[in-house]
Amino acid sequence: MKAVVPEEILINAIAANLDGLRHVAVGASSPIPGAAALLARSRSQGRMRVSILGSEDNNFFSDGGKEIFDVAGQGRMDAFFLSGAQIDGKANVNLVSVGEYQQPKARFPGSFGSGYLYFVVPRVILFRLEHTPRTLVEEVDFISAPGFSDDNVYRPGGPHKLITNRCLFDVDKKRKCFRLESIHPGHSVDEIHEQTGFKFDLPEGEIPETSTPNTDTLSIIRGEVASEISEIYPAFAARVFGVNSTV
Amino acid sequence: MLATQLTIDQLASRIPDGAKLALPPDYAYCSLIAARALMRRKAKNLHLVGVPSLGFQADMLIGAGCVDIVETAAVTLSEYGLAPRFTAAIKGAKIKMMDATCPAIHAALQASEKGIPFIPLRGLIGSDILAHREDWKVGKNPFAENDPIVYLPALKPDVALIHAPVGDKYGNVWVGVRREQMLMAHAASETFVTVEEIVDGNLMDDLKMKAGTIPGLYISGITESDKGAWPLGIPGGYNADHEHLRRYVDLAQTDEGFQQYMDEFITEASSEAAE
Numbered sequence: 001m002k003a004v005v006p007e008e009i010l011i012n013a014i015a016a017n018l019d020g021l022r023h024v025a026v027g028a029s030s031p032i033p034g035a036a037a038l039l040a041r042s043r044s045q046g047r048m049r050v051s052i053l054g055s056e057d058n059n060f061f062s063d064g065g066k067e068i069f070d071v072a073g074q075g076r077m078d079a080f081f082l083s084g085a086q087i088d089g090k091a092n093v094n095l096v097s098v099g100e101y102q103q104p105k106a107r108f109p110g111s112f113g114s115g116y117l118y119f120v121v122p123r124v125i126l127f128r129l130e131h132t133p134r135t136l137v138e139e140v141d142f143i144s145a146p147g148f149s150d151d152n153v154y155r156p157g158g159p160h161k162l163i164t165n166r167c168l169f170d171v172d173k174k175r176k177c178f179r180l181e182s183i184h185p186g187h188s189v190d191e192i193h194e195q196t197g198f199k200f201d202l203p204e205g206e207i208p209e210t211s212t213p214n215t216d217t218l219s220i221i222r223g224e225v226a227s228e229i230s231e232i233y234p235a236f237a238a239r240v241f242g243v244n245s246t247v
Numbered sequence: 248m249l250a251t252q253l254t255i256d257q258l259a260s261r262i263p264d265g266a267k268l269a270l271p272p273d274y275a276y277c278s279l280i281a282a283r284a285l286m287r288r289k290a291k292n293l294h295l296v297g298v299p300s301l302g303f304q305a306d307m308l309i310g311a312g313c314v315d316i317v318e319t320a321a322v323t324l325s326e327y328g329l330a331p332r333f334t335a336a337i338k339g340a341k342i343k344m345m346d347a348t349c350p351a352i353h354a355a356l357q358a359s360e361k362g363i364p365f366i367p368l369r370g371l372i373g374s375d376i377l378a379h380r381e382d383w384k385v386g387k388n389p390f391a392e393n394d395p396i397v398y399l400p401a402l403k404p405d406v407a408l409i410h411a412p413v414g415d416k417y418g419n420v421w422v423g424v425r426r427e428q429m430l431m432a433h434a435a436s437e438t439f440v441t442v443e444e445i446v447d448g449n450l451m452d453d454l455k456m457k458a459g460t461i462p463g464l465y466i467s468g469i470t471e472s473d474k475g476a477w478p479l480g481i482p483g484g485y486n487a488d489h490e491h492l493r494r495y496v497d498l499a500q501t502d503e504g505f506q507q508y509m510d511e512f513i514t515e516a517s518s519e520a521a522e
Contacts, residue, residue: 028325064426065272065299066357069350073369095321096346101379103340109329110321112300115348115377116370144348146373152393153372 004212006165007032007240008221009184012213013168015039017125017161021078023049025068025121027112031229031236033081033127038225039217052232069113072120075156079123082114086140087126089198090176091147091159093118094140101142111144118145119153123160131164133197148176167192168210169200177201182210250418253468258439259284261468262406265292265315269356269404269435273302273325273479273487275425278410278441280475286311286513294318296404298356298427299349303479303492306330309342310505311513318345320352327492331499346376351383353427355402359434364401371397407435410475411461412484414442418463419450423483432465441472443484 014036018024024037034052041048051059053068061067071077084093085108093114099105118124128135149155162169162178166187169178179201183189189207213221222241230237230244237243253261258281262268271277282304285293290313295305297319305322308314310332322333336342351368358366371377372385372395388394409428414420420440422428432438438461450456478488478495498504 062424062426064353064424064428064430066350066353066427066430069353073350096375097337101375104338107329107334107337109323110300110319110346111348111374111376112321113349115374116350116368119370119372143373143375143378145370149373153395154369 001215001218002222004218005240006184007035008213008218009210010163010165011036011039011221011225012217013182013210014125014127014163015043015217017123018048018079019043021048021123023051023071023077024079025051025053025072025077026081027053030081030083030127031233032129033125034232035221035225035229038228039221042220042224069116072117075120075122077117077121079125079160080117080121081125081127082118082145083127084135084140084144086135086137087128087162088137088140088147089178089200091126091162091171091178092140092143093126093145093147094142095144096142098141104141114145117157118159119149119155119157121157124157125160126162127164128162129165131166131192132195135197136164136195137197138199148173166195172201175201179203180207182208184210185212248418248463249416250414250463250466251468252416252445253439253470255280255284255441255470255472256288258441258468258470259288259290261437261439262290262408264290265294266405267294267296267403269296269298269407269431270301270304271298271409271425271428271431272300273304274482276410276412276422276428276481277302277304277476277479278408278472279304279307279477279479280472281408281410281439281441281470282308283513285313286509289313296402297322297352298431299347299352301333302330303495306332306499307495307513309333309336310499311509314342316343316345318347318352320347320349324492324496327496331496332505335502346379348374348376351397351399352402353430355399356404356430356434358399358401359403360430365398366401367396367398369396402434404431404435405437407431407438408440409438410441410472410481412443412481413446413450414440414444414466414469414471415446415448415450417449417451418466418469420461420463420466420469421450421456421459422461423459425482426459429461432461437467438465439468439470440466441470441475443471443473443475443481445469445471
């Protein structure tokens with residue numbers, strides 16, 4: 001069997017946080033979260049729905065752009081993914097700009113639905129494939145959506161995990177910070193300290209390695225999931241799985 | 248009642264300088280032919296409202312100097328990367344930015360649709376989106392103790408500008424599942440629309456079509472515009488012209504390149520205006 005690639009480890013680790021949920025939504029341009037959601041759906045035996053936003057064919061909404069947010073506001077969306085140009089140690093997410101807001105050094109597209117979904121979706125999985133001090137910062141320059149809120153603010157949702165190309169962080173909701181959960185194969189805790197701009201907690205005892213997918217999981221990823229994901233993200237599927245889209 | 252049928256330049260002249268102009272995102276139905284007509288007539292001081300985000304048509308209007316204010320949840324060219332003229336205008340502090348989040352735009356339009364002055368929305372508290380929006384307020388939930396919630400004033404665009412696959416001579420316009428276009432038409436004072444085709448008969452006579460049709464009541468003017476979304480595509484119709492869009496993004500990296508694009512495809516596109 002072909003060696004496990006880093007993308008497959010990420011897909012497996014994310015899917016482990018989705019099993020048992022009813023509805024997982026994925027934003028546009030998110031092939032790895034998309035594949036993880038499809039893996040979890042495959043294991044759910046028909047109990048999980050997945051909607052891929054910004055994809056004409058892979059969402060089941062029929063009441064316009066507002067519906068996905070109404071769905072989330074009612075608690076009908078269990079998990080969603082957010083990324084950020086910057087993510088800080090208090091799980092604040094920045095999708096807007098670096099530098100002074102009125103005349104920034106760098107400007108990104110904007111906050112999209114984050115200023116709302118982060119508050120109302122119970123499991124928001126933060127996903128950033130560039131794990132460097134530039135992206136994982138002590139304090140974001142602009143808060144598109146705050147990681148945590150005061151006790152009197154309506155907040156059924158919030159950060160659940162942060163997964164990067166180097167490691168997986170858990171979220172300590174009491175201490176309002178990240179705790180290293182596992183390190184992906186081939187990476188080290190020293191490297192993670194060096195490449196992370198914020199302080200984080202360490203687990204008690206030895207830090208586990210992020211598990212690699214077992215044979216059954218790998219065959220689902222490389223079969224069913226690769227085939228479905230190739231219709232949405234053909235370039236990704238071709239690169240990672242060698243699958244060519246038929247569409 | 249019959250709809251007012253306009254040429255594309257008449258349509259552009261009905262969108263006044265300074266208008267608060269609601270536009271759909273690139274993946275919906277965008278009237279790029281009307282955007283080009285706005286650029287040709289050198290529209291000024293527009294306040295764009297992205298419902299809920301903006302793309303190529305906003306980037307072009309910004310590059311052409313038509314825009315003062317951008318109110319949106321995002322400006323994105325998706326796989327083509329950052330919107331070059333928008334990014335340059337923001338970095339140069341040439342336009343006023345009103346950052347929002349998608350459901351805030353939808354909700355504020357819904358308030359306008361209902362004719363109510365404001366609408367509450369969850370989320371946003373503690374964000375810098377809210378911190379920079381002087382027009383939004385944190386208020387009380389009048390039905391509960393100690394439950395702060397954001398109040399958004401109704402968002403009433405002067406004009407909604409949309410494109411659609413078909414319309415009829417009564418001004419009924421079929422948008423199908425793109426119901427945010429319907430919300431835009433309900434909320435705006437006036438709606439101008441370009442359609443691929445004005446068909447015979449009345450779209451309201453077919454119940455399957457009626458479910459996705461904006462009544463002519465809301466439509467101030469309609470223009471038949473074959474390939475009116477080009478270089479974008481329309482879902483279920485034609486694909487985006489990827490080669491052209493890539494060329495745009497390459498050229499629009501610089502002021503000179505954008506001017507070259509304008510000269511080639513907008514100022515000189517007089518054949519389009521003559522139709």
